[in-house]
Amino acid sequence: MAYYTVAHFLQKGDMYGNDHSSVKPAQLTNEIWEFLFCNGPFPENSSISSSLLKEMKQEFDYWYPFDLRVSGKDLIQNHLTFCICNHTAMFPKHHWPRGFRCNGHIMLNSEKMSKSTGNFRTLRQAIEEFSADATRFALADAGDGMDDADFVFEAANAAILRLTKEIAWMQEVLSAEPSLRNGPPSTYADRVFANEINIAVRTAEKNYSEYMFREALKTGFYDLQAARDEYRLSCGSGGMNWNLLWRFMDVQTRLIVPICPHYAEYAWRELLKKDGYVIKSGWPEADLPDLTLKKANKYLQDMIISMRKLLQKQVSGSKKGNVNLNSQNKPTVGLIYVDEQYGGWKKECLGILQRKFDTSTGSFAPDKEILSELQKSDIAQQGNFKQIQKLCMPFLRFKKDEVLAVGVQALDLRLPFGEIEVLEKNSDLIKRQLGLERLEILSMIDDALERAGPHAAVVRQNPPSPGNPTAIFL
Incomplete structure (x- = not known):
């Protein structure tokens, strides 16, 4: 690696070393290498010109220590192991390597590359077939870590379409500027989208920085595009x-420039009309993401999906029936019942689990201890405790599993945001997505069951809980 920093002086750009007329091998004494690589004294008696030696020394000092070897x-x-050994033996610590990155082999369309079978592409061939940026896009999307990366032709072709489509969308938005709202984020959808942009940047x-290029592509392009598409749907008439x-x-x-520099430069200068080069523009600044807002939006999107499935099932009359949301029996009114906080025996169970959870080990006490605590609790004094206990045990198991999946926040009595507030602020979106004319968000702490009419039994059989509202369509 050290030799590479001065090889162009010695070989005049000939990678095979056939041309070494500038410096003869015999002139490269130990004193020369000591001076170049180990800060040794200047070799006054060398037959190599002092100006060339100083240039070589400057080149080595510029490139060392190397940041990364892949x-x-x-x-x-x-x-790689010998590279570390040689550097630690020969060089001072400030010239030791700063990083190594290992990767797997590359596959082509999920098969091993092989010239004999014809399943083979050189970089030049891939660039000529797909373009440089689409090739880089597909390579980044092929895999991270030491798993074998899979370069797929379909991914490269899809990249061409994605990038071309994005250019067309940007042109459309830029031409529509006069018809769009101005000012800081003001709506719920605005705040969610702004937050998703900050999350993508971070x-x-x-x-x-961790050389996880597929993950970088996912978070900096795919997730960002998904947030943009969701924003378009959420804005509605506003x-x-x-x-x-x-x-x-x-x-x-800016986020895509390490992977697709040509596309990024075109968008930067030709579409956004910015000066200079995007590659020199720096990383975008971003506020600290609001993780509570992200959770609230995920809750909202999950609720819309689950309610749409419920509505489709109600319209079709069967899980296997044909879904026809335009049929005459399609409901037009939605009642969403929300219970924002656990109460009664569920609250008692969560309190027990909170006390019996060891945050240092991330584990619960043995089931015997939890059951013993339950039998000493206030609900154990109730006359119907045996009946309640049958409900408690599966709830305790469910919550323990949920903690392992999402974290200790699963034991909270309520979500970190107001469910009713989120649903009410997005009632227009919910109505549009479900094709409803009217939507009511009802709290279980109020006397609201009568609004369900003959469907009240459904709410009683499937009562809402924090994070799981119950919907009725009329």
């Missing part, structure tokens, strides 16, 4: 915010 996983036991930066869309286009262009 190689295949099969070289860990030999080349997570993509982390992924790039329209989208121009300032947010401009920030989205700016951020997306």
